Amino acid sequence: xxxxxxxxxxxxxxxxxxxxxxxxxxxxxxxxxxxxxxxxxxxxxxxxxxxxxxxxxxxxxxxxxxxxxxxxxxxxxxxxxxxxxxxxxxxxxxxxxxx
Amino acid sequence: xxxxxxxxxxxxxxxxxxxxxxxxxxxxxxxxxxxxxxxxxxxxxxxxxxxxxxxxxxxxxxxxxxxxxxxxxxxxxxxxxxxxxxxxxxxxxxxxxxxxxxxxxxxxxxxxxxxxxxxxxxxxxxxxxxxxxxxxxxxxxxxxxxxxxxxxxxxxxxxxxxxxxxxxxxxxxxxxxxxxxxxxxxxxxxxxxxxxxxxxxxxxxxxxxxxxxxxxxxxxxxxxxxxxxxxxxxxxxxxxxxxxxxxxxxxxxxxxxxxxxxxxxxxxxxxxxxxxxxxxxxxxxxxxxxxxxxxxxxxxxxxxxxxxxxxxxxxxxxxxxxxxxxxxxxxxxxxxxxxxxxxxxxxxxxxxxxxxxxxxxxxxxxxxxxxxxxxxxxxxxxxxxxxxxxxxxxxxxxxxxxxxxxxxxxxxxxxxxxxxxxxxxxxxxxxxxxxxxxxxxxxxxxxxxxxxxxxxxxxxxx
Ligand SMILES: [Zn+2]
Numbered sequence: 001x002x003x004x005x006x007x008x009x010x011x012x013x014x015x016x017x018x019x020x021x022x023x024x025x026x027x028x029x030x031x032x033x034x035x036x037x038x039x040x041x042x043x044x045x046x047x048x049x050x051x052x053x054x055x056x057x058x059x060x061x062x063x064x065x066x067x068x069x070x071x072x073x074x075x076x077x078x079x080x081x082x083x084x085x086x087x088x089x090x091x092x093x094x095x096x097x098x099x
Numbered sequence: 100x101x102x103x104x105x106x107x108x109x110x111x112x113x114x115x116x117x118x119x120x121x122x123x124x125x126x127x128x129x130x131x132x133x134x135x136x137x138x139x140x141x142x143x144x145x146x147x148x149x150x151x152x153x154x155x156x157x158x159x160x161x162x163x164x165x166x167x168x169x170x171x172x173x174x175x176x177x178x179x180x181x182x183x184x185x186x187x188x189x190x191x192x193x194x195x196x197x198x199x200x201x202x203x204x205x206x207x208x209x210x211x212x213x214x215x216x217x218x219x220x221x222x223x224x225x226x227x228x229x230x231x232x233x234x235x236x237x238x239x240x241x242x243x244x245x246x247x248x249x250x251x252x253x254x255x256x257x258x259x260x261x262x263x264x265x266x267x268x269x270x271x272x273x274x275x276x277x278x279x280x281x282x283x284x285x286x287x288x289x290x291x292x293x294x295x296x297x298x299x300x301x302x303x304x305x306x307x308x309x310x311x312x313x314x315x316x317x318x319x320x321x322x323x324x325x326x327x328x329x330x331x332x333x334x335x336x337x338x339x340x341x342x343x344x345x346x347x348x349x350x351x352x353x354x355x356x357x358x359x360x361x362x363x364x365x366x367x368x369x370x371x372x373x374x375x376x377x378x379x380x381x382x383x384x385x386x387x388x389x390x391x392x393x394x395x396x397x398x399x400x401x402x403x404x405x406x407x408x409x410x411x412x413x414x415x416x417x418x419x420x421x422x423x424x425x426x427x428x429x430x431x432x433x434x435x436x437x438x439x440x441x442x443x444x445x446x447x448x449x450x451x452x453x454x455x456x457x458x459x460x461x462x463x464x465x466x467x468x469x470x471x472x473x474x475x476x477x478x479x480x481x482x483x484x485x486x487x488x489x490x491x492x493x494x495x496x497x498x499x500x501x502x503x504x505x506x507x508x509x510x511x512x513x514x515x516x517x518x519x520x521x522x523x524x525x526x527x528x529x530x531x532x533x534x535x536x537x538x539x540x541x542x543x544x545x546x547x548x549x550x551x552x553x554x555x556x557x558x559x560x561x
Contacts, residue, residue: 008386009316010344019389054342064338066382068395075398091395093384095334098313098346099200099288099356 009094199356231353297330
């Protein structure tokens with residue numbers, strides 16, 4: 001499945017400072033759909049190069065990270081159970097505090 | 100004729116002495132200019148700016164003839180007009196933080212005719228603020244930001260009321276200060292302040308225009324507006340402190356907070372004048388490098404929110420007693436932490452280090468700052484190994500020590516010192532070195548900051 005993953009607010013530093021990743025992810029064996037839960041574990045093992053604790057906590061993202069599926073907060077789409085479709089855009093952004 | 104070594108030293112000394120004199124004269128001029136400016140603005144504004152101009156019975160919505168002329172370009176806007184301007188003139192807005200975000204926000208809010216404009220800040224204007232905190236001028240370096248910002252606002256619009264709150268916002272004064280205003284703008288720079296301001300706005304029922312900027316990115320949204328979410332609905336748990344970067348560590352391109360601050364002024368103006376759709380339930384994400392602005396839909400008010408949710412017990416008393424520094428594990432002030440990880444015999448002061456150089460002691464100085472910091476300025480003959488790669492590059496430390504020992508012909512071996520910007524990372528590095536068998540490694544207390552302060556006043560700090 002073709003997805004666009006974007007990292008911002010400093011999270012891009014965890015994947016070699018690249019903000020936009022066009023990826024092709026195989027569905028997990030025996031599954032007919034791809035959920036955010038699976039995507040997160042895929043990102044953790046296949047994309048993040050360092051300090052995974054700066055991205056995840058447990059099976060979800062760490063506090064202070066907003067997840068947006070097609071420009072919509074994943075709280076509104078079902079969080080970890082959100083089902084992804086072909087060509088979806090998933091944004092991970094760390095909240096900023098500076099000024 | 101080539102000048103000899105003595106001449107060079109004499110000329111250098113003379114230059115240094117003249118530079119010192121020049122700096123002291125420039126400082127005196129700056130102070131006098133600031134005093135002069137204060138006197139001039141006092142003449143215009145009579146201490147604090149007078150309240151909104153008197154109502155002229157002959158004009159609709161109570162705008163005076165001067166106000167009609169001053170705000171005529173607003174009045175000419177069909178979608179803004181007299182009513183919105185009149186609302187604005189009757190409104191009060193508080194800007195917390197007169198820094199990178201607050202600077203442009205305050206300038207526009209003063210210019211557009213907000214009736215009463217409050218400014219909260221306890222900091223002084225510094226030279227390294229000037230690239231982004233555009234409300235301040237060089238003449239105010241060393242003076243309170245609130246004073247500088249108020250003078251600038253007053254110079255733009257002497258017909259509005261400007262209120263100076265020269266204090267740090269705390270749970271002990273926040274309720275009293277925020278309650279005097281209709282709309283709050285969060286232009287602060289740290290996590291505990293953001294939670295504190297949001298919670299206070301919920302308790303007082305005030306809309307909050309929240310902006311943030313770091314590096315080349317900015318974020319903006321409106322909280323607690325007409326049933327919309329609060330900061331805690333979005334971020335119920337504070338992020339780990341390692342995820343809270345500061346502009347003073349990570350850097351920020353000056354214009355980025357400028358853009359976000361302008362947008363904060365815009366959102367506040369929309370709310371105050373009751374025009375348009377405020378950015379509530381949505382968030383604006385700005386990426387300066389790729390020139391992209393993304394506006395995303397965010398969750399609504401959470402029924403489970405600790406502060407604004409259904410069964411909340413969070414009230415004014417609870418707020419006053421809440422420890423935001425403990426909650427977020429980080430200080431309300433922006434001053435960087437001062438760690439104390441090492442025993443005293445594993446540390447030396449920058450002055451002691453200077454003496455050891457002067458005595459020709461065989462040693463290696465490892466600078467553990469990131470490479471782009473090292474490129475700004477460094478102590479001659481230091482070896483740059485960033486903390487993150489120290490463990491992997493220990494062989495370089497070993498060979499540098501060996502080389503230094505051979506070069507100096509000492510039997511006892513060369514000493515190992517570690518320096519960083521402020522003396523925190525150097526302690527972490529020494530801990531790591533001790534663990535890896537470099538038992539004699541010592542850090543230089545206070546890092547390059549103390550070197551610049553105590554040893555070499557001409558060493559550039561950043
Ligand atoms: Zn809430």
